[in-house]
Amino acid sequence: MGKLQSKLRHSTYNKYSMPDGIVEERGPARAFLDYSPAHADAAVTAVAALSSDMCVSGGKDKTVVAYNWKTGNVVRRFQGHEREITKVACIPRSSQFFSASRDKMVMMWDLRSSSWPKQQLSGHAMVVTGLAVSPDSARLCTGSRDNTLLMWDVGTGQCVERVSVSRNLVTHLCWVPQEPYVLQTSEDKTIRLWDTRGLKVAHMFPAKQHIQTYCEVSVDGHQCVSCSNGFGGDGCEATLWDLRQTRNKICEYKGHFQTVASCVFLPRAWALMPVIATSSHDCKPAFSPWLWTDQGP
Known part of the structure; x- marks a missing residue:
């Protein structure tokens, strides 16, 4: 998408299924809003x-x-x-x-x-x-x-x-709220947790099978999510991790067919469990991200 969205439809999306059968639940559509380009004729990165x-x-x-x-x-x-x-x-x-x-x-x-x-x-x-x-x-x-x-x-x-660190080609960094830790993804397929008091690796999560492209930490600092590159459904997943003492993998979400480029935690207004949105190179609608809970899509 070469510009910030020039027209945004205000609709309420409540549910998304797997890519081979999208199910949408939406409220009444409202009027379009026109936006001036932010970066004319250039991609927003x-x-x-x-x-x-x-x-x-x-x-x-x-x-x-x-x-x-x-x-x-x-x-x-x-x-x-x-x-x-x-x-x-x-x-x-x-x-x-x-x-x-x-x-x-x-x-x-x-x-x-x-x-x-x-x-x-x-x-x-x-x-x-x-x-x-x-x-x-x-x-x-x-x-x-x-x-x-x-x-x-x-x-x-x-x-x-x-x-x-040798081969640590950084892809993304995010700070853990209220903690002296920075989470980092890398092209070497690892996710590292850095202690900023001396800038030392405090923990390395088990290596994934694909390049880790992005990471995000929940507002409470208890969980993080990372996402992977891939093609044809191989890789292309998001992984939810526990940032507390055990630091285990909680679950893995699949459904995209190409590289998952970014991920984010959404507010829990209507869900008891973490809700995650992911975006991918598989051309899913820019304002219709996949919505997940830790029980699946």
Whole structure:
């Protein structure tokens, strides 16, 4: 999808079945809302929530955009990267956010300041593929295809820790809420839990059969989900893990036919068990993600 969705139908989707027989339950359709393009003629590669009505996106056009989804308008554009944006991450309860790029740089921006970066963090030798901001907003963890993780002091912009693991081509990073841990997926098919107090591996989950493309941690920090690449239904799964003492695999969800690119925990307003949404390269509708519970789809 080359742009942020230009038209969004407000419908209520309650149930999805397996790909060979989609079952939809929806409420009454409402009017379309027209949105102005965020990245004209360029793919959107990353998005993150900045506030309840504002999101930040990065694109192949090398720009970062602050977008008000309620009004459907671009608020500001930020330029500074020399190549496409790979990740964006927002500082909680602030107007500041970070972007990572294929130009090996990480930049810090402020919606209420100038359109130029407040900080330019240089330390990786290859494309930056992971960004995670600590819950207290004091530190930033970055990862790259150069096999390294770097820990930065947000206030000073200085790198305070560096660690390298052979073949650890980082695909995604996320911070565990209220904990000194960072979860990381890699092209070496592993999921690592890092203790940021010294930046050491605290736990490695059992290796999967396919590249791990993305990870997400539940709001309570008790569980995490990772997803895999694949083709023709081989791989293409999401895996739910326990982050507490046992750190076991809880269950695995299959149904996609191509690489699962991202995953997220959804609020439990109507379910007692975790609800997970996944997106895939198998061209499922952009606003109709697969919905799962730990009892299956």
